Amino acid sequence: MSVAYETLLVEISGGICTVCLNRPQALNALNETMIRELDHLFDELAANDSVKAVIITGSGLKSFAAGADIAQMKDLSVEGGRKWAQLGQSVFRKIENLPKPVVAAVNGFALGGGCELAMACDIRIASSQAKFAQPEVTLGITPGYGGTQRLPRLVGKGRAKELLFTGMMIDAAEAYRIGLVNQVTAPEELLAAAAAMVEKIMKCSPFAVQMCKAAVNNGVDDELDTGIVYEAEVFGLCFSTADQKEGMAAFLEKRKANFTGR
Numbered sequence: 001m002s003v004a005y006e007t008l009l010v011e012i013s014g015g016i017c018t019v020c021l022n023r024p025q026a027l028n029a030l031n032e033t034m035i036r037e038l039d040h041l042f043d044e045l046a047a048n049d050s051v052k053a054v055i056i057t058g059s060g061l062k063s064f065a066a067g068a069d070i071a072q073m074k075d076l077s078v079e080g081g082r083k084w085a086q087l088g089q090s091v092f093r094k095i096e097n098l099p100k101p102v103v104a105a106v107n108g109f110a111l112g113g114g115c116e117l118a119m120a121c122d123i124r125i126a127s128s129q130a131k132f133a134q135p136e137v138t139l140g141i142t143p144g145y146g147g148t149q150r151l152p153r154l155v156g157k158g159r160a161k162e163l164l165f166t167g168m169m170i171d172a173a174e175a176y177r178i179g180l181v182n183q184v185t186a187p188e189e190l191l192a193a194a195a196a197m198v199e200k201i202m203k204c205s206p207f208a209v210q211m212c213k214a215a216v217n218n219g220v221d222d223e224l225d226t227g228i229v230y231e232a233e234v235f236g237l238c239f240s241t242a243d244q245k246e247g248m249a250a251f252l253e254k255r256k257a258n259f260t261g262r
């Protein structure tokens, strides 16, 4: 990447960009600089063809992100709060809609905005030490980065309301049980598990994966009738690609497909 970031460590290797939230002194809490840097970075990742997938994790063993930075938030005005919400929400939307897979490797606390960031990713893999909560009500606020919206979509309204109304913290096993995370691993295996997940995805047609992501993201909040119209569109589009020809030829020729993303 062309820019050195103050709050993010960014490494690209083998087509995978690993983004490490790096404010260990504040348990990687999301301050304005970090949000603005994520905004800039995800624009770069969208434009960088050498990056095929992204992993987001937190520095250290203790925390993925312990929420929005409370010290920075505490004196916000109503207007400031609204602006802060709009900025964060647009960045999280950018992450959610990046036309490449994004996996959260949740290494520790994913609280408030940290849990919301993980939920904006496509897939969540948690270390067995990870802890999740939306503790905003204990601070006198509501979640502001999509927690009231993404959490019920992932775990259902009843469980989401319990977490949102009480601010209770759950461990990785419970997060897995309710469908908040896809997989739980030993802490020392977390990044390898995230890389394995991403590599499995990268063996498939990048174009088809991108279309699946768009179809899920666009369709899941719509009527089924609208969603399946969108699905038919992206399905049709696949037949304009070299990947579809290669994938089907490879199957019939009993060999592995060599996808190019075109």
Ligand code: DAK
Pocket (backbone or CB within 6 Å): 025, 026, 027, 029, 066, 067, 068, 069, 070, 071, 081, 082, 083, 084, 085, 086, 088, 109, 111, 112, 113, 114, 135, 136, 139, 141, 142, 143, 144, 145
């Ligand atoms: N913000 C700022 N600093 C934080 C922080 C946070 N969220 N979390 C931890 N830190 C800092 C601590 O202040 C402490 O700093 P020093 O005292 O060393 O200077 C350092 O990180 C280590 O934390 P602790 O000493 O507290 O460590 P412990 O192991 O004892 O406890 C903990 C770990 C994660 C249980 C505890 O730190 C904790 O409860 N942290 C706060 C968790 C929390 O409530 N997170 C949710 C924040 S609210 C919105 C947009 C977004 C949001 C809301 C609205 N709009 C735009 C409207 C999102 C809100 C949130 O995320």
